Amino acid sequence: MRRYSAFAIAREAARYHSGWGKAWSSPEPKKKYDVIIVGAGGHGLATAFYLGRNFGITNVAVIEKGWLGGGNTGRNTTIIRSNYLQDPSAAIYEKSRSLYETMSQDLNYNVMFSPRGVMMLAQTQAEVRGYLRTAQANALQGVSTRFIQPAEVKKLVPIINLDGPRYPVLGALWQDRAGTARHDAVAWGYARACSDMGMDIIQQCEVTAVRREGGRVVGVDTTKGAIDCDKLGIVVAGNSGVMAERAGFRLPIESVALQALVSEPIKPCMDVVVMANTVHGYMSQSDKGEMVIGGGADGFNNYTQRGSFHHIEETVRALVETFPMVSRLKMLRQWGGIVDMTGDRSPILSKTPVEGVFINGGWGTGGFKATPGSGWAMAELMAKGHSPLTDEFSMWRFKEGKFIDESVAAGVAH
Amino acid sequence: MSTRLATGGRLLDKGRQVSFTFNGKRMTGCAGDTLASALLANDQVMMGRSFKYHRPRGVVASGAEEPNALVGLGTGARFEPNQRATTTELFEGLSAASQNHWPSLDYDIGAVNQAFARFLPAGFYYKMFMFPRVFWKHVYEPFIRQSAGLGKAPDAETRDADTYEHFHAYTDVLVIGGGIAGLQAALAAGRSGARVLVMEQTPHWGGRAPVDGGEVDGKPAEAFIDAAVAELEAMDNVTLRLRCMGAGVYDHGYVLGYERLSDHAPGADGPRHRLWRVRAGQVITATGAIERPLSFAGNDVPGVMLASALRDYVVNWGVSAGDRTVVVTNNDDAYRTALVLLDAGLNVPLILDARAGGGGALADEARARGIRVETGKGIAKVKGRARVTGVAICAQAGEGAVLEEVPCDAVAMSGGWSPVVHLWSHCGGKLNWDDALAMFRPDAGRAPTGHDGAPFVAACGAANGEFGLNAILKDANTAGQTAARATGHKPGRKGAPKASDAGDEAPLEQVWLMPQGANIKLRMKAWLDYQNDVKVSDVQLAAREGYESVEHTKRYTTLGMATDQGKLSNINGLAVLSNVLGQPIPQAGTTTFRPPYTPISMGAIAGEARGALFQPIRRTTVHDWHEAQNAYMEPVGHWRRPYCFPKAGESHEDAVQREVRATRDSLGLLDASTLGKLIVKGPDAGRFMDMMYTNMMSNLAVGKCRYGLMCSENGFLMDDGVVARLSDDTWLCHTTTGGAERVHAHMEEFLQTEWWDWQIFVANVTEQYAQFGVVGPNSRKVLEKLGGVDLSKEALAFMQWTEGTLAGIESRIFRISFSGELSYEVAVPASMGRAFWNKLLEAGKEFGVTPYGTEALHIMRAEKGFIMIGDETDGTVIPQDLGLNWAISKKKEDYIGKRAQARSYMTNPERWKLVGLETVDGSVLPDGAYAVGEGVNANGQRVVQGRVTSTYHSPTLERGIAMGLVLHGPDRMGEVLDFPRLDGSIVQAKIVDHVWFDKDGEKQNV
DSSP: OOOOSHHHHHHHHHTTTOOOOOSSOOOOOOSEEEEEEEOOSHHHHHHHHHHHHHHOOOOEEEEOSSOTTOSGGGTSOOEEOOOOSSHHHHHHHHHHHHHHHTHHHHHTSOOOOBOOOEEEEEOSHHHHHHHHHHHHHHHHHTOOOEEEOHHHHHHHOTTOOTBOSSOBOOEEEEETTOEEOOHHHHHHHHHHHHHHTTOEEEOSOOEEEEEEETTEEEEEEETTEEEEEEEEEEOOGGGHHHHHHHHTOOOSEEEEEEEEEEEOOBSOOOOSEEEETTTTEEEEEOTTSOEEEEEEEEEEEOOOSOOOSHHHHHHHHHHHHHSGGGGGSEEEEEEEEEEEEETTSOOEEEEOSSBTEEEEEOOGGGOGGGHHHHHHHHHHHHHHSOOTTTGGGOTTHHHHTOOOOOHHHHOSOO | OOEEOSSOOTTOEEEEEEEEEETTEEEEEEETOBHHHHHHHTTOOEEEEOSSSOOEEEOOOSSTTOSSOEEEESOGGGOEEEEEGGGOBOOTTOEEEEOSOSBOSSSBGGGGGGGGGGGOOTTHHHHSOOSSTTHIIIIIHHHHHHHSOOBOOOOTTOOOSOOEEEEEEEEEEEEEOOBHHHHHHHHHHHTTTOOEEEEOSSSSSBTTHHHHOOEETTEEHHHHHHHHHHHHHHOTTEEEESSEEEEEEEGGGEEEEEEESSTTSTTOSSOSEEEEEEEEEEEEEOOOEEEOOOOOBTTTSTTEEEHHHHHHHHHHHOEESOSEEEEEESSSHHHHHHHHHHHTTOEEEEEEEOSTTOOSHHHHHHHHTTOOEEESEEEEEEEOSSSOOEEEEEETTSSOOOOEEEEOSEEEEEOOEEEOOHHHHHTTOOEEEETTTTEEEEOGGGOOBOTTSOBOEEEOGGGGTOOSHHHHHHHHHHHHHHHHHHTTOOOOSOOOOOBOOOOOOOOOOOOSSSSTTOOHHHHTTBEEETTTTEEHHHHHHHHHTTOOSHHHHHHHHOTTOSTTTTTTTHHHHHHHHHHHHTOOHHHHOOOOOOSOSSOEEHHHHHTTOOGGGSSOOBOOTTHHHHHHTTOEEEEETTEEEEEEOOOTTOOHHHHHHHHHHHHHHTOEEEEOTTSEEEEEESTTHHHHHHHHBSSOOTTOOTTBEEEEEEEOTTSOEEEEEEEEEEETTEEEEEEOTTTHHHHHHHHHHHHHHTOTTSOOEEEEOGGGEEEEEEESTTHHHHHHHHOSSOOSTTTSOTTBEEEEEETTEEEEEEOOOSSSSSEEEEEEEGGGHHHHHHHHHHHHGGGTOEEOOHHHHHHHHHHHTOOOTTTTOSSSOOGGGGTOGGGSOSSOSOOTTHHHHTSTTTTOTTSEEEEEEEETTSOOOOTTOEEEEEEEOTTSOEEEEEEEEEEEEETTTTEEEEEEEEETGGGOTTOEEEEEOTTSOEEEEEEEOSOOSOTTOTTTTO
C-alpha cells in the first residue's frame, strides 16, 4: 500500500498525480473464505479490519450489494459521542470514540475526526436531573463529561438563543472529546486497509441465501455465484431483518426512514455539535460550512431511502427557535436512510440460532459513532466466541427482558 | 465590456430606473432586471470567488442553475447569504455583496490556493494533515473551515424580520413549470374541468420560447403565451402562481411548492415566503431543460457563459456580456445565440463547431450573415484571468496544439441540453439514456407510483426530452389530457396548436472534453463543477483511485455537491467518469436527485410556528395569577407550572422550604389542573380498565378512588394516578401532567388495533376542568367554610369522591392525598377555575393559605415515600422494583405488561429495589449519584450497586432525604453506601425505609 502523506502528494504533484494506485482492489470472489462479512458499510468493513488487525484472520470477503459505504455510513450526520447512561452502551461507544482519536493514523487515511465537543441541552428540570445522572454515571464509566451552566453554553455556541420563548436553556451535558468525522472517509479508509491486508471487497454483489448444513453455516449464494465460508457476519443495518430471514431466523428489528438535511455552506459560526432533545433537533457545521441537521424518523416502517417532509418541518422549527439565525439560511438538500430499530433502541451484537452466523445490527439512529467500536467488538465476538463489549447486546436479551434502554438519557436524537 | 444595449430587453421597463449597490458601489438598473443582468449592464462580469481556489468567477447562466454568481443580500435582520444573482429580482435600494474573498473581490488572498492547485487535487485532504495528530483540531481544521464556507453567517442576535406561512392545497392536476409545455398541459387538463394548479418559478410565463423564437398557430410564441394565460385565468378551476417553484415531490402525490412573495419587494406587507403543501392527484413536470457547459481549459474565466444565457441576457434584459463573443458548440442551438448577438449589433468573430460535419440550416444562416464558422475545431484554452481576453483554437480531434488565437471578451458555449428531471426523480421516477441527444430523459414506463401502483408523475416538453416546438406542444397536450383522465375527468378532443418546426438541424455530437485528447495541463484547467472547483482531472483521478461508483466519485471530488447541486456539472462529470472506466454512460447511472430543486429558506419550512407560536404554551385557568405572583415557572409537558412562589428577596430554595412548612402546618394550595384527566366510558370500560392498569379497576365501587399503575407492553411502569369510578360504565383516570397525551394515545392504540370490537370511548377532558389541591390540616375547614357539601370524615372518607356545589360552584371533590396530609382535590368547570381559586384564597386567609409549586409537591411526596414518574421511573423500572406489588392484582388473568414482567430478568432478585437513603452527615445527596461497589467490571467500568432517584432537603425532617434503587436494598436496612460526587469526594448514606412522614397514615385519615 502506498502510504499517504504530504510528501507523497508533493511527489505525485510533480507527475500530475498519475502514480496513485487504487485505494482498494475489486476482485472476483474466491471459492471459499474463512469469514464472510455481508455489508461493506462502516461497521462491516471495521469488523473485517479488526479481524485482520487483532486476530490475524485475513482470508476474509466483505460482500456488498451496492457500493461500499453507500448506506447509512454515507447518510448520517457524523456525530461521535459516548455520553451514554447504561454501562454496556458507555463501554462500546467510548471504546469507539477512543478508536476514532487515532483512526486517521491507524488507517493512514485522514477521516478528519474533529473532537470539537458535543453538547446536549437541558431545557426542562427533568432533563437537568437526567443529565446530572448521566454525568455521574459517565464519571464511573471512564467517560469524560460534565454538566455546564447556561453562560458556558453561550460561550461555546454564540449563535444559540438561551431564552427561547418556549424552552429556556437550563444547562447542558458537555463532552469535549466528542465531535464529528468525515463519514465517507471512514468507510474508504477501512476499505483501503482491508484490501491492503489481502481481504476481498466485493461490490455490486447481493447475498441471496445463506447455505446451512446441520444448523451451521457453510456458505452463501450471491449474484456472483456460491461462496463457501466457515463464519458469516451479517452487518447490514436497515436490511438486518431481510438478511436474517435469508439465514433462517427472525430479529426484533423494525426498519424506518430517518431524515437529515443540510443548509447551504456559510462561513464558520458554530464550532461544536448541539443536540436539543426536548425540541427534537440537532445541528453541527461541517468543515465545508454546511449546517448539518438531523431530523426525526418516520412513524411507519419502510425501506425507501427517502423521507417524508413532515419531520423536516418539526426539526427546522426547533432549530429556528434554538438558533434564530437559521431562519435566514436555506435548506440545500434533504435525504433519508433506513435505520434498524430494536425494542430498547440499543444494538444487537450476537451469535444467532445458526451456528457460525453472527449478527451486528440494530444500531438505529446512532450507528456512525459506533463504527470502530462495533467492528472491534464484533471481530472479537466472531474470533473468540464472546467479547465483554458484546455480552450484554445478545439478541436473546429481549426474551429475558434484559433491556439496555437509553431513552432517559438519549432522548430521541443521536 | 458588458453593457446595456439600445435594443432588446422584453422584460424591462426601461423607463423605470432602479438604483442598488454592489460591494458598496452605487449602480443603476431597470425595473425588470435581475441582479445579474443589472450587474452585467454595469460592466460587472466578475461576481464572486470559487470555493477552493478562490478563482475569479463571473455569471455563467441566467436562471436557477447558476453556480457562481452568489451574493450576500440585504442587511441586518434581512440579510441572507448565498443568493443567486440570476434569480434575484432587482428592487430599489437592493444591497448585495460578493462572497468568499478577503480583503476584496478583486484582490483575494485566498487566491494563493491557485498557485498550489497542483498539490490540491481531489481528495488531497484524505491523504495529508494526519501528523502530528493534535494539529487536526488546532491547526489544519480551523484553517480549512475558515477558507471554506461561502457566504457570511446571518447575525446571531437578530431575529428574522420577515414572516412566513404555510398553505395547504388540493388539486387534481399540478403542473410544475409555466413555459409553453406547462401552459399547454394546463390548458388540456383545465378544459376538462379538473382542478389545475400551475407553478412557475420565475416572475414570467412562457419560459424560453420567446427567446428561442418560433411560431405557434402562425403567430409569435409570445402571442400564444398571452392567449394561453388569458384562457387559464378565465377558468375558475385553474390557479396560476408565478414566483412559485415546485421544490419537491414526495410519496402519495405530496408536493412542496415554494412561493417567494416579497423577495422582490422586501418589507412589503405579508409573508416573505409561502410554503405550498400540495396533495395532487397527478403531477406534470414541465420543467424544461438546462444547457450544459463544455469542458475546455479556462472554461471558468469570467466572460465564458452558456450560449443560451447570453441569448437570454440580450433578448430578455437587453444586456450584452461582451462586445466580441466567440461561440463554441457541439450542436445547432448555439447558432441561435450567434444570430441573436448579430441582430443586437454585437460582434461574433468566430463560431467553433466541434463537429467535423458542422451544423445544419442555422449554421448556413450564420455563414450567410458573414460569421466565420470553423468545424471540427474547439477551444484549447481561454485567455485572461479576471476577464476573457481571447481564445486559443485547436482541432477537436487533437491534443490541443494551438492553431490560432482570437481576441474576444466573451465566450458562448453549448454542450447540449439536459432535461430537468429532478422532480420526476424525487419520488423514484427512472431515467433512460438517449444517446443521440446525449441526455437522460424520463422513462414513462417507470414513473413514480402512488398507493395504487399507478403512476402519478408525468414529464412533458423539454423536461421529457422533446425540443421542437411542435413536439413540445403535442407532448404537453397529451400529458394534460392523460392527467385529467387519470383524475376522473373527460378531456376534450382539442389537440395541440400547430407550431413552426425548426429547420433541418444537424445532430449533436457528444463532446465531453475539448479537445478530445487534451493533455493533463489542460484537463487541470477544465472545470466541471465551478462552485466546488472540480475539474476533469479530479474526476479522472478519482476513477483511477477506485472511486468508480458515481456516488463515490461525487463524494470524493465533491462534484455536484455545491449549492447548485450539480445542475451544470453532473452529466459532464458522469461522462468523464464513464470514459475513464470505458463503460457506457447509463451504466454509471446518476447520483440521487433529492429535494429541494433549489435551496428553500428555513424560514419558510418553519412557517408560522415560531416565537410564541412554536409549541404554544398551554395555560391553566390560574396561569395569569401565578405570573402575577412572580412565580418561577418551569416547562412541564406543554404547560408551564409554578416551581415555587418566591417572595421578595427570597431564594427559590427558601421559598420551597417555606411552602412545605406552611402546608404541613396549616394550609397549602396547588394548581393541579395540568394533571391529565381521561374519561373511559362504555359497556366494556371495566374490562378495558383492568387491562390498562395493573390494579383491579372493574370492581372499584362508584364513588370510590383507587391509585393505579399503568405499564407498557414491556412491563415498564409508564404512568400512575388516581382513578375514580364516576358511574356504572364510566371511569375517570388521572394521569401525570406530561403523560396525558401519551396515555391517551396508548389507550387508543389498543382500542383501535387490539380490541376494536370493545364498546368504549376515551375522551381527554384535561382542559375541561380546573383542579386544585387543598392540602394540610386546615383543608377541611377551609372547604367547609366555602360551604355547600358535607365533607365530614363520615360523609367523605379517604379515597372517596363526591359531587356538590361548593361556594356556589359546581364541584367534584376527591379526598386523596399526595403529601400525606389531610387533603382534597377539587375539580370545577374550567370556566369557574379562577373564581373558585379566588374563593379559596379568600377563605384561606385566616389559615395563612400558601400556594405551593411543583418542588414543594415533590418534597412532600418524597417525605411520604410516594414515587414520582420520571424520577423513580426512567423506562427501565417495573412496579415490583418499587415495592408496589400491592398495586398489582393477583386475581386478574391479564393486564398490559403482565407477560413481560414474568420474563427471567424481570423476576431476577438482583434487580435494584427502592429504598430510602439518608446521608450520614445530614447533607443532600447529589442528583443522580451512584453507589459504588468493589472494583471494576470486564470493561473497566466502576462496579455500581445502586443509584439516587430523587433527593431533597426535607424541611419537615430538617435533613437530606433521598430515594434510590439499590441492589438487595430492602434487605440491607442500616447499611452505609458510598456515593462519589463529581469532584471525586465521597458522600456516605444509610439505607432506610423510604417512608419518612406519617407511616401509618394517621394524618391523611383524620
